[in-house]
Amino acid sequence: xxxxxxxxxxxxxxxxxxxxxxxxxxxxxxxxxxxxxxxxxxxxxxxxxxxxxxxxxxxxxxxxxxxxxxxxxxxxxxxxxxxxxxxxxxxxxxxxxxxxxxxxxxxxxxxxxxxxxxxxxxxxxxxxxxxxxxxxxxxxxxxxxxxxxxxxxxxxxxxxxxxxxxxxxxxxxxxxxxxxxxxxxxxxxxx
Numbered sequence: 001x002x003x004x005x006x007x008x009x010x011x012x013x014x015x016x017x018x019x020x021x022x023x024x025x026x027x028x029x030x031x032x033x034x035x036x037x038x039x040x041x042x043x044x045x046x047x048x049x050x051x052x053x054x055x056x057x058x059x060x061x062x063x064x065x066x067x068x069x070x071x072x073x074x075x076x077x078x079x080x081x082x083x084x085x086x087x088x089x090x091x092x093x094x095x096x097x098x099x100x101x102x103x104x105x106x107x108x109x110x111x112x113x114x115x116x117x118x119x120x121x122x123x124x125x126x127x128x129x130x131x132x133x134x135x136x137x138x139x140x141x142x143x144x145x146x147x148x149x150x151x152x153x154x155x156x157x158x159x160x161x162x163x164x165x166x167x168x169x170x171x172x173x174x175x176x177x178x179x180x181x182x183x184x185x186x187x188x189x190x191x
Contacts, residue, residue: 060186064099065122065147065155065179068092068112073119090189099183101174105129105167110175113144122147126159126175128167141167145175155179 062070074080074088092112100110105128113123124145132138143161150156157176159168 060184061182062185063154063179064095064181064183067183067185068095068117068122068179069119071095072114072117072122075114076118087187087189091187094188099181100124100178101126105131105170106174110145110178120149124175126171128171130164130167139164143168143171145171147179 071088071091074084080088092114096110096112100112102109106126107129108127110124110126113125116123124147125143126145127140127142129140130138141162141164143159145157145159148156157172159171159175161168
């Protein structure tokens with residue numbers, strides 16, 4: 001597939017489009033002839049709207065887990081202004097409500113545990129509502145996903161809590177898909 005779009009007044013030819021599906025997220029990465037990467041203007045995944053508008057391209061994108069760590073760094077910085085702290089809290093609230101899993105077993109949503117999290121250790125509460133073989137709810141299991149830096153693989157994850165029906169691997173996969181998504185690096189705070 002050959003396509004073109006306008007960026008900074010110049011037409012950039014897209015030389016190839018690779019599409020793959022990872023769980024329920026469809027990502028299409030476009031490689032352009034200048035060696036840059038950018039997202040297609042029309043791709044939507046359930047975690048965020050990723051589009052090319054003005055200068056909002058892949059160059060301004062950031063992984064969700066890195067955005068969380070950056071915002072936690074602002075919060076713990078004693079020299080950060082009140083405005084920067086408000087922005088950091090607003091961004092973390094947005095990530096928790098809009099980008100982390102909600103529904104399909106995560107019936108109470110997922111939440112970044114701000115009291116325990118640091119830029120080098122992120123705690124995400126991700127309780128799961130189980131169903132039995134007949135389709136009836138049969139209880140909750142309570143979990144925390146812990147994300148830490150890893151020099152070889154960018155980050156490492158583990159899930160605490162009871163492994164009812166091998167649910168911890170599902171939680172790990174679902175949280176990984178959410179935090180490894182690239183989003184636009186912009187604030188969600190409005191005055």
